[in-house]
Amino acid sequence: MSKRFLFITPLTPKRLLTPLRSLLFEQYLNALKKQSYTNWEAILIGEEDNVDGNIKYLSIKAESKEIKLIFAKEYILSLKIKPDYIIRIDDDDVINPFVLERIADLDFDCYVDADHAFYDLTTGMVSLQKRDWFANTVVHKCEHAMKEMEEDQIPLIQCDHSKSWVNYYKNKKVLFANKKSPIYLRVLSPTTVTSGIHGNNKSTLEKYDDFKSNVVKLRSLEDVDFTAYKSYIKGFGKWKYVVLKDFKDSQIAFANLWANFSGDVIKHNIFIKIQILWNSLMV
Secondary structure, rough: OOOOEEEEEEOOOOEEEHHHHHHHHHHHHHHOOOOOOOOOEEEEEEEEOOOEOEEEEEEEOOOHHHHHHHHHHHHHOOOOOOOOEEOOOOOOOEEEOOOHHHHHOOOOOOEEEOOEEEEOOOOEEEEEEOOOOOOOEEEEEEHHHEEEEOOOOOOHHOOHHHHOHHHOOOOOOOEEOOOOOOOEEEOOOOOOOOOOOOOHHHHHHHHHHHHHHHHHOOHHHHHHOOOHHHHHHHHHHEEEEEOOOOHHHHHHHHHHHHHHHHHHHHHHHHHHHHHHHHHHHOO
16 A cells, blocks of 8 residues: 655745745645655645645634644544655745655655755755754654654644754654755745744844844835845855756746746846756756
8 A cells, every 4th residue: 555645734824925925835836736646635724725636725713833733733633544654844845746756665754855955036046955953844754743742742743843853763764865856945035934043143133033024025026125135044055056856847937936026037047047958968
């Protein structure tokens, strides 16, 4: 019997959606629907009930991501047939469309990216950065994702991924994805509202608070505080123009998306030409 995978996504509250954030959500959906492996389901927890193929939209009267994850836990517990593996992913990131097919026949407790993969929407650049903690999006065996942690009495999947997950999986079977084929691409943009700041530098935190408070106002390029945004992305490693084969369609879509939003067509056409050249070399 083929393994069953469940994606969990706490949706961004509608009041925080901007035109740009909505376009990022479309790319999240496109990548999800392109999964080459078919035995999966996704629950998107937000403000409406709906079904779209393998995707279920579930409504909840709460905006908090933590409460939405509690709702997800209760949903999973109510299932007669539990998923074998659980994957949490945010609604502005993109999943690798081939990841489930690659791991469906493998035995593991947790499948993790060897390097954290980031994409900067404003430049089209990619950063692959090693960190000593697990990213938000990994593939958990269901029994581990739902395991209640003694200290907090909440499931592992609700715990802070940057603090709890590495220690929990220390003596378990962890497999790492090839750095050139990451599990997902975390998309950084002026609409990013959930990213944490590492360290306690007050000026950095203040800059981030200013940046976060401006996100809700972001309706056009003139609303972007590029000084705050550039300060924010400095902590994500070395940025390069890199084509990730599994994500080339998403990268082209993102380049077009930003070019249309910003009007910076010439700069992003260069990136698109890189993609076209890459495609020609792969023929």
